[in-house]
Amino acid sequence: MERCKFCSLLLAPGPGGWRAAPAEARDEPLLEPHLPRLWVGGLRYAVLGRLAHGDASDVYRARRDARLTEHVLLKIARTEADHARLEREQETLAALESSRVQGAAHFTRLLPQRVDHGVARLGMNGRDGECRCTVLRWRSGFVHTFDDVFRAHSAGVTPESSVWMWKRVLELLGWVHRNDVVHGAVVPAHMLLHARDHGVVLAGWSSAARSGGSVTPQTDIAMSAQAILRALGGASAPAPLARLLEMHAHREAGCETDAWALKDRLDAVAREVFGPPRFVRFEMPGWS
Numbered sequence: 001m002e003r004c005k006f007c008s009l010l011l012a013p014g015p016g017g018w019r020a021a022p023a024e025a026r027d028e029p030l031l032e033p034h035l036p037r038l039w040v041g042g043l044r045y046a047v048l049g050r051l052a053h054g055d056a057s058d059v060y061r062a063r064r065d066a067r068l069t070e071h072v073l074l075k076i077a078r079t080e081a082d083h084a085r086l087e088r089e090q091e092t093l094a095a096l097e098s099s100r101v102q103g104a105a106h107f108t109r110l111l112p113q114r115v116d117h118g119v120a121r122l123g124m125n126g127r128d129g130e131c132r133c134t135v136l137r138w139r140s141g142f143v144h145t146f147d148d149v150f151r152a153h154s155a156g157v158t159p160e161s162s163v164w165m166w167k168r169v170l171e172l173l174g175w176v177h178r179n180d181v182v183h184g185a186v187v188p189a190h191m192l193l194h195a196r197d198h199g200v201v202l203a204g205w206s207s208a209a210r211s212g213g214s215v216t217p218q219t220d221i222a223m224s225a226q227a228i229l230r231a232l233g234g235a236s237a238p239a240p241l242a243r244l245l246e247m248h249a250h251r252e253a254g255c256e257t258d259a260w261a262l263k264d265r266l267d268a269v270a271r272e273v274f275g276p277p278r279f280v281r282f283e284m285p286g287w288s
Contacts, residue, residue: 030065037065038074039121040135045074052145052189056082056206061138071138072115076131083132085206090117090134092181092208099179107175110201113137139192142201144284146188146227152284156233159241160280163270165193166228166245167263168200173224174260177217183208184215186223188230195284218257225249238273 035046044065051073052059060074077086097108113136120133149157157165169191176183183190183202190204209215225248237245244266248255256262270277 031067037122037124038131038133039126040074040133041116041118043116044126045072045135047074054189054204056085073136073138074120075134075136076120077133080132086117086132086134089206089208090114092205096176096179096181101175101178103175103178107172110172110199112203112205113139139201141194141197142192142199143286144193144195146191146193146231148284149193149231150188150233153231154233156235157231157282158280159232159235159237160274161282162228162232162235162237162245163241163266163274164198164280164282165200165231166224167266168198169202169224169228170221170259170263170266172200172202173217173220174258174263177211177220177259180211181208182211182215182217183220186220186227188227191227193284195282198279198282216257217259218251218255221248221256221259221262222251240269240273244269 032046035048037044037046039045045062046065048061048063050058050060056079057075057077060076061071062074063069063071075086077083093111093114096111097114099108115135115137117134118132120131122128122130144152169186173183173186183205184207185204186202187204190202192201192203193199194201211217225245229245229249232245246252248262256265
């Protein structure tokens with residue numbers, strides 16, 4: 001940070017140049033000074049470690065550099081060519097956040113929660129370079145991707161567990177598709193699971209696009225079915241459930257083109273093979 005040469009006010013890097021530093025940067029002792037820092041929107045964040053390595057960006061866990069802090073995710077584009085993907089993700093999320101489609105009050109809470117987006121200044125004083133960065137709220141409990149599920153349950157999850165996993169994905173996709181948006185990358189690394197509460201949310205919205213042409217809701221549905229089949233691994237699923245998954249994973253004739261309709265069909269199959277709905281405990285290492 002620097003000081004104004006006229007009034008000696010402590011300054012921080014922010015959008016469009018330098019501005020008055022926030023109170024926590026001026027008055028509070030620095031916590032964990034060994035951690036790397038960066039500034040976004042005039043606020044400083046301490047970087048705690050990398051969580052994921054995507055096609056176009058790296059995702060880090062961080063916290064706001066203040067005594068009254070909050071945990072966040074930092075999604076940082078690796079190259080200038082990747083900036084457009086972060087911008088496209090911002091546009092898609094902003095459009096979905098303003099949706100008036102039925103269910104918006106619920107489903108917008110399942111989207112990545114945006115805090116800030118723009119040029120990040122690197123280093124304690126914001127003078128060690130810059131990058132393009134998105135700041136997202138940390139979502140408590142959604143700490144495992146489906147890749148983690150594959151590793152923890154190498155023999156396969158139970159068929160009962162596969163049902164609630166697929167239902168949560170289809171519910172979210174159904175609402176997204178009603179907004180004329182296709183996620184486009186429903187892959188294991190983008191599927192985040194809450195083991196205790198039986199929740200699934202989607203990350204990785206930079207591939208999202210308006211539905212049409214070769215990009216259709218069936219794209220998302222097929223990828224979701226493929227992920228659930230992989231989660232089942234070697235587990236033997238009842239024939240009606242296995243058939244429903246295979247049909248949609250390979251886009252066979254007779255498969256549903258609407259995620260909500262498929263969710264209803266899955267409910268009927270689950271009731272047929274497992275009986276009335278019941279809670280099935282699901283465990284992941286380090287979380288219960």
